[in-house]
Amino acid sequence: MPLKTHKIALDPNNKQRTWFAQQCGYARFAYNHALADFKSALANGEFLSASKLNERFNVAKQAFAWTKTQDQVVANRSIFVNLSAAIGNWVSKRARFPKFKKRGKKDAWTTNNQSVQVEGKRIKLPKIGWVKMFQSLRWTGKLMKVTISRTAHRWFVSITVDTEDTEAVDNSTHPVVGIDVGINTLATCSDGSKYDNPRPLKRYERKLTRAQRRLSKRVKGSQNWISQKRKVARIHYRIACIRNDAHHKATTAIVNKVSAIGIETLKVTNMLKNKKLAKAVSDTALGGFLSKLKTKAETLGIPVTEASQFYASSKTCSSCGHKKKNLTLSERTYHCSQCDVSIDRDVNAAINLRNVAVGHTETENACGVQVRPHAEARETEARKAVWKQQLLPI
Numbered sequence: 233m234p235l236k237t238h239k240i241a242l243d244p245n246n247k248q249r250t251w252f253a254q255q256c257g258y259a260r261f262a263y264n265h266a267l268a269d270f271k272s273a274l275a276n277g278e279f280l281s282a283s284k285l286n287e288r289f290n291v292a293k294q295a296f297a298w299t300k301t302q303d304q305v306v307a308n309r310s311i312f313v314n315l316s317a318a319i320g321n322w323v324s325k326r327a328r329f330p331k332f333k334k335r336g337k338k339d340a341w342t343t344n345n346q347s348v349q350v351e352g353k354r355i356k357l358p359k360i361g362w363v364k365m366f367q368s369l370r371w372t373g374k375l376m377k378v379t380i381s382r383t384a385h386r387w388f389v390s391i392t393v394d395t396e397d398t399e400a401v402d403n404s405t406h407p408v409v410g411i412d413v414g415i416n417t418l419a420t421c422s423d424g425s426k427y428d429n430p431r432p433l434k435r436y437e438r439k440l441t442r443a444q445r446r447l448s449k450r451v452k453g454s455q456n457w458i459s460q461k462r463k464v465a466r467i468h469y470r471i472a473c474i475r476n477d478a479h480h481k482a483t484t485a486i487v488n489k490v491s492a493i494g495i496e497t498l499k500v501t502n503m504l505k506n507k508k509l510a511k512a513v514s515d516t517a518l519g520g521f522l523s524k525l526k527t528k529a530e531t532l533g534i535p536v537t538e539a540s541q542f543y544a545s546s547k548t549c550s551s552c553g554h555k556k557k558n559l560t561l562s563e564r565t566y567h568c569s570q571c572d573v574s575i576d577r578d579v580n581a582a583i584n585l586r587n588v589a590v591g592h593t594e595t596e597n598a599c600g601v602q603v604r605p606h607a608e609a610r611e612t613e614a615r616k617a618v619w620k621q622q623l624l625p626i
């Protein structure tokens with residue numbers, strides 16, 4: 233059965249907030265303690281296994297009376313799952329040697345304590361009891377683990393469920409849709425519908441700069457510095473929320489009305505090279521938008537075709553296939569000199585991407601690798617033949 237995770241914002245009271253922060257501290261304490269233990273043993277030529285580290289931590293923690301009141305599963309997982317994975321990655325040379333965890337960075341703790349229960353819009357956590365959630369759990373099934381984490385001022389729970397729930401719906405009567413993504417409009421569909429781009433960074437830029445400047449003038453580590461740092465984090469969080477909200481609304485609306493999708497392959501690194509555009513490109517986070525779209529399409533069983541990265545979806549005429557040599561970003565309307573068609577620039581690109589998805593202009597070989605499209609090759613041959621005829625002496 234597949235595991236699915238739902239991340240839900242929590243609405244804890246003050247006592248619960250304090251408890252959450254304490255558990256983050258306990259997870260960090262266990263991790264750092266065991267890592268220090270591992271390091272010192274390694275210096276003496278001894279390699280300690282995760283179970284050995286856990287065993288030694290269980291003895292060492294007796295010296296700290298406060299650890300008795302904590303959720304022991306949290307410390308256990310911190311060593312057995314997190315530290316063990318970090319050491320494993322280092323051993324197999326996938327990562328550097330694990331670092332000690334710092335307070336306030338990626339604060340989180342995980343438990344799979346048997347006492348966890350979910351009921352409507354609340355969750356029962358070990359030792360602290362029922363905590364309010366802003367949403368109810370999307371999946372039904374066996375609870376596998378819960379992770380509590382903090383982003384800026386907000387606490388979240390990620391609930392992993394072993395579920396058989398499927399979201400598959402009959403979309404066979406829906407059309408194939410091409411989607412052009414961009415800075416001015418987040419997404420333009422080949423059916424003409426458009427989804428706006430909120431560009432939150434642009435809106436919050438001044439506020440963020442001011443807050444960051446104020447932070448730089450505070451004494452690092454002081455109470456004022458900590459509270460200002462929280463303010464900066466809240467602005468970043470606000471920006472991310474606005475962006476994600478727009479992405480989720482658009483992607484959900486799109487996957488609910490299509491049977492297949494055609495998109496372009498983004499060259500974000502290329503786009504970032506243009507200094508005038510770089511900020512706007514990162515602000516829209518187009519890569520994040522497309523990955524959300526792909527994930528949602530996948531859960532619904534909707535095929536997604538990505539055009540080859542050399543496919544000129546903007547420069548090609550969707551009506552006759554003529555390809556323009558130059559097309560500036562300021563040209564909002566595509567005008568074809570061959571067939572005299574005038575069409576919105578983004579819709580033109582979206583229609584081209586739809587055609588890619590339908591398979592008109594591009595095909596895939598057995599390995600799924602984009603190959604030179606047969607249709608275009610045939611067209612080129614035909615054009616060459618015409619040229620030859622014209623060049624023949626009369």
Ligand SMILES: [Zn+2]
Nearest residue numbers: 549552568571
């Ligand atoms: Zn044309």
